[in-house]
Amino acid sequence: MQLPAKMIHSLFLVNSSGDIFLEKHWKSVVSRSVCDYFFEAQERASEPENVPPVIPTPHHYLISVLRHRIYFVAVIQSEVPPLFVIEFLHRVVDTFQDYFGVCTEAAIKDNVVVVYELLEEMLDNGFPLATESNILKELIKPPTILRTVVNTITGSTNVGEQLPTGQLSVVPWRRTGVKYTNNEAYFDVVEEIDAIIDKSGSTITAEIQGVIDACVKLTGMPDLTLSFMNPRLLDDVSFHPCVRFKRWEAERILSFIPPDGNFRLLSYHVSCQNLVAIPVYVKHNITFREGSSQGRFELTLGPKQTMGKGLEAVLISSQLPRGVLNTNLNPSQGTYNFDPVTKLLSWDVGKINPQKLPSLKGSMSLQAGASKPDENPTINIQFKIQQSALSGLKVNRLDMYGEKYKPFKGIKYMTKAGKFQVLPAGTGLGFKKIIQYKYRTKHTSLQEGLNTT
């Protein structure tokens, strides 16, 4: 008698054309025909993203994540928190990316043995075993060109012989015996602003999501503390497991023994309750006239509340209505591109010079005879602001205990646009107008019709 076993049973990797290119089973083998249910769902979905993450089938449950255009489909036999599986699958993708630089079908196929070894270490009987990158790298060394060459000559291997000490200690995220000649610790404060701006330029929602990514290359077992000038700004935080909760709660100080190498120390949230400065404004006017096969397009943008830092890497994109056949626009700077198939307009603006604001003007040709599109497109903006964190978060100091040498410390700030949207002018009637709408009680045509019968 086989009992339904908990946790992850098997994993299938499916590419965008619907081929299974890798499978791994942790318990008895599940036939790959189970993926047919997944393919069905994939066919039904209009976009790749629309495949539901949890699909029940008669005997199994399929939980999948989509990243880098690869579906990672886990097969589950019985009750398990779905997030447990989803989180784990994402961790697998992160690990692959960490090991191979990119997580593509080609990279996975090229390194299939390392992939298998990794999956073997990450799960035991479907239960996560070692998911910390520092530990995995001690167990299985990432492939490098040099190591591949050496291995072929000497016959040595990528597999470590000793249990990484981190596995046993209370610091499971850090490998031991770390040595560097140059001891450095870099911290990047990266903020993303999400906003929805309406046509008049007023903010509907705005919030800042920030992360502190660290690259720490320090010898030995350093114990770091990082303090902020204005920790109260941080509304909601989540930590890497290395951060000591208690110190944060008591003193608002980040105290931690860092993992070796790159890691995300902290993610935080600055909510819309705190006033968020919007660094860019957009003026646009997109009109279609009824009966005409031409539409007008005008768009200008400029900086606003950027704390003296320039806007860089500005990119405008907009999904134009289906009725638009082509565009004839003239950018004052940068290049623009319109894809007549997907109807996606993108304009690579580059850097904004506040003296000479960039603009994009011109006409759009519409399908002849088609009625006027009943909606105007939203405009998505991407940008970067170097050397500034929009929320105003500032790191005060970084101290190191536990080791004697003097490390080099660096900190960098950056702001990016996350999901930054400008809404179109409202078309049609709003609900307010509806209220004033008066019904005509006389239905003349109908009355007449009746009389004739």
Add this chain to the structure above:
Amino acid sequence: NRAPGPAWLGYSSPGSSLSLSLSNRTSLIDSTCSDLFLLSTRNDDLKEMLESNKDSLKLDAMKRIIALIATGKNASELFPAVVKNVASKNIELKKLVYVYLVRYAEEQQDLALLSISTFQRALKDPNQLIRASALRVLSSIRVPIIVPIMMLAIKEAASDMSPYVRKTSAHAIQKLYSLDPDQKEHLIEVIDKLLKDKSTLVAGSVVMAFEEVCPDRIDLIHKNYRKLCNLLVDVEEWGQVVIITMLTRYARTQFTSPWKEDGLFDENSETAFYESDEKKTKNGDEKKSYMMDPDHRLLLRNTKPLLQSRNTAVVVSVAQLYWHLAPKHEVGVITKSLVRLLRSHREVQYVVLQNIATMSIQRKGMFEPYMKSFYVRSTDATHIKSLKLEILTSLANEANISTILREFQTYVKSQDKQFAAGTIQAIGRCATNISEVTDTCLQGLVLLLSNRDETVVAESVVVIKKLLQTQPTQHSDIIKHMAKLFDNIAVPMARASILWLMGEYCERVPQIAPDVLRKMAKSFTSEEDIVKLQTVNLAAKLYLTNSKQTKLLTQYILNLGKYDQNYDIRDRTRFIRQLIVPNEKSGALGKYARRILLAPKPAPVLESTYKDRDRYQLGTLSHTINTKASGYLELSDWPAVAPDQSVRNVEVIEPVMIHLYFYYPCPLITQMKLCVLESSSEAESDEEKSSSQSSEESDKSSSQSEKSSSESDSEQKKTTKKPPQKKTVKPTAKDRYYNELFNTYGYTVLSQSKCLSRSLFSLCILTPCPLSCAAALLQVSGPAFVPEKRHDLLHRMTGKGLSAQYQFPRQPCLYQPTMVSVQISLTNTTDHPLEQIHIGDRGPTGLDMHCFNTVECLLPEASVTVSLGVDFNDSTQAANFQLCTKEDQFSVSIQPAVGELFLPATMTEQDFRKEQGKLLGMNESSATITMAAENTTRQPISRQVATVANLGVVPSGQDNIHRFAGKTASSGAVVLVTVELRESSAALITINTEKSVMGPMLLRDLKRALTRA
């Protein structure tokens, strides 16, 4: 020494001369597996490569085989060739063979058995990684015949020294159980044993095994409940999820509901909890008040910080724990964290939104402030969009409905028509839920009827139809308007809906309905089937209510229907005709035609699909798919009366200590009493006196420790002879201090008294921690006396006149053997008395601490010394807490040096070597240093080491080697220090301990101390 088993298994042992005979054997196997040709020709060479002598060739072959397996191709034919390499020395090759073996063992059971002995041997390997991976593979081989071997291996691994191997054994339990459920009883024994394990590494895995094998054996959890709660923060993320889910279920069976009289008495219970950890009984009668069980509070308190975890699964599991267990007014803390998760990956959003959808139906208030986070973005996936709509609809109330409707208005215009249709449904739900906006919504929907998009129009008609059904009386003008738009609407479903409405409410629009029927009569033949059916329906209803105007029209339509191509329509027509048109053949039904066709119909209910979904535990798969997944464990209802709470009490490991006190010979007791009394008079004595005393004694200390162990032996013998004396002793004790002494945990004064003979102390603390066999060898000895270092706890400036200093007296802590004792001297530098000095909030994740009794009053310029016990869990993490006076609270923290976390121990040189032999490899850290000139003889070295760490001296036969031993306070792990002097003032320091973090830290401190002049 070949392994037992068939001869050719030993093939891979290097230098084997058997290769010739072996190749014969393998060819024999070849013939049995003659389907080798099934593999593509490209892979023909694999077998040869596997049988070559070169590891690199074998490795290449294995890599290609793994690639075959990965792509789902069958490589089982190579099993015999592969399995021979199972004992290879090359680790990578071996691992790949393991991967292969686990994949195909089930299919090739007989051959797989040949590999078993290799694993059995590896289970005894000194390297823990090899032991663990051998167990992993052995238990993954799904061959029923090896069940007894697996069982044995699991039992052995469960008591392995290495926590990593024990973790692996917990995983193996589940594998064995799924292979042979008959082993359940034996496995439960192992689970019980592992549940008692104190390693954070094991906790998650064993709870997983518990959940799978015996989730109903809740009795196994009782004794481990508090430990699991306390370890939780340090368990790895995945284990946290499993433990939290299990504890949620546990709590629902063991505690009473906190929801009855919500929030009234909660504060009380919290303070009660802080006052005493040993609180056992629930006092006060239950009728009056609800008191939260302190253990219930402990769980809530210890899980809360995990809301800050980066792992989304942990956050959601804590959220569901609060939802199912916390008093209603405390659930709010999870909101912010859940909303934060909405920034995570799409799949995470999906699950989190589902949970929020269920929560928001019951508790709108929780998420209303975050309404904007649920606004839909054009880039969201369809399932995310519809979940957000769902939540926005649930959150809608009179105050925010206008904002939400404005938001919905933009959604209706979305290019994603499925989503637009969903929005219209949502508007319909808002309209029924909030009566103030029903009219607005309805009229808004009517406007949408002129939308160009068919789906939008159709959906609007359907929703309007539903809305009108709930309140048909007032809306005849809307029906008229729809009739007017009828000509422009092409979507069949919408047309059919309008026709149905006309028929149903034909008496409210007596003039329009017949005209609509007239138009339908004209276009009947070109309509869709569904429209035709409704036309027949409308005709029948009108015939019954207004036969004068519509008789001819109805007859015409029924005639058309009679010859329709679709048999459904022909059937319906025939039925209607018999029902309504009176003729001689029509039976009794005709009389009831009106009541059949125009019966009042119940209005459809517009409600969320997430209503009542919380019958499933939130965060589970069952909740996500809204059906019971196999293996789902129900969350029980709160018990009406709480089961016995004392089951969770763990005997604190104190018996030896207490009993020794009680069984003490009389003279000693009095002597002790005297000491206590003496010390009490000296309690506020100046420091200098004691330190001078200690320095005098420090020379003796090393020899003392040896003596103490022999003494303790003899004392123990006496103890057994003497019958209990406590009865005679206790009544005579009237002295305040004496009372305190026998107050099970009130040894405050005692531990302060430095004059108390140390040998007596060491006797009392006769290692009550039988944690591992190694620890049992150890005997804790008295500490070597060193000048005490005082550290500032609270400066008088920051403390508003209250200053506090702390020091580590290096006495074993009497409150609990795992605690480190700390002395705090409090001084009042103000000009007014300070009242009620006590320890306040220790933060939600505070270390386990035994607080001092409240100092009621401290006069100006006076100082008092109090003592604390802190369980640092063998880490140098600071203990944070609040020092409170009547008016103020000050956050303070005690930061222990690593050396303070040990208890000194004595052992013979022989035992020392034996222990050291077990702690090699990664458990050893060493360094060569240049000693300061004066540190080259025994005494200064002992003194320097003692200053750094609370370790005992081990007698040494060699002059140039000095040994020190101790154990960690919390887990009792052995710590061994060796200082070996070499020529020209060089010295090698070696530290052996399984605490791989403490080792290097101690080494660093010792280096510093010994090199310093």
